[in-house]
Amino acid sequence: MKPEKILTIGIDIDGTVTSPSSIVPLMNESFGKDLRYEDCYEYNLANVYKITDEEFDKWLDLHGERLYDEAPVHGNADHILRTWHPQFKLVYISAREARHRDVTINWFSRYNIPFHNIDLVGSHDKLSAAKKWGVDLFLEDRLENALQLSEALQIPVFLFDTPYNQSELPPLVHRVTSWDEVQEKVQLLSLERTSV
Template identity: 30%
Template sequence: MKSLNICIDIDGTITDPYFWLNSANKYFNKNITSDEITQYEVHKALKVSREEYTNFYNENKFDLHHRERINKDAVGTIQKLIKSSNIYFVTAREKSLEILTREYLNRNNVPYDGVYVLGTYHKVDTAKDLNCDLFIEDSFENAVELSENGFKVLLVDTNYNRFPLKENIKRVFNWTQIHNIITRILLQEKAV
């Protein structure tokens, strides 16, 4: 029997959080750097309207998500964790990206027990349904919503989520740190 139910967001956690930036710079004729992406709402960081960004995203989403760079340390860590924990990917990606998302994870040798493509940023109900013990996320707003509903969250550090942490949220800087934290949790459970 597996010990923990771990929910993991995809974009910005197992992938480069700025995967869309080069394409957006070309599309909008901008020269924004990742250091300037200090808010989660991309259109504001790019100084374009929400509608303009939505048009860009809709035109490019399949290509962007297909070629996103994956964090090899994340893959290695998840390959280790799945031996002792259930791994569920819970993403706000649009439902139209579900097949692509599964194909992407499989192509990159990322093991999982389930993939949930929600089409919404609200992940609390899915976390409850999955009996989530720990959620790995990059969105500060999502982390706060999850923590306010009693979930422990590891917030993967990015330029756009550096706000004071709330209860149940711990900032992490890499997948080695994530692995060490989860290993400690598993050891504590065995000791009980």
């Protein structure tokens, strides 16, 4: 009997492990707005806040460190990820830039969130990183990433439900509303793999 392959889970960080609403108070403070998370109907917050992409990039350049340091954990992600660590390979693949590695590692340490690898790719194109790490499924909040990863790699993607990712989904992309729901789906997937 051949040894079973450990399930490798690719995991986005912002809006997936961190609360998807965490950027809103900081942007409100900077741009003098009073928007709610529910008002963020598209992923590109420059459009939501009526600023240019350049202004948003400059804002993130200035405030990224604080944003990543202060972001709260999304639900009970920390607890679930701790239970997964002994049985699955956890690879975090994020659009954050490599220069934010220290603040990222410190945040994971503060909340006792385990990892096998953290890959800060510096762009929203996570496909080559997902291929490099051989991920079997992906957890994501950005619709475009979910669609690209599921189609190119033919793997399931669990898409966390947010105001900015509403759309019809292909069969491999599954909308989820909580980390508890993801936990159930991952356990089912793991059981299916071991029974093959």
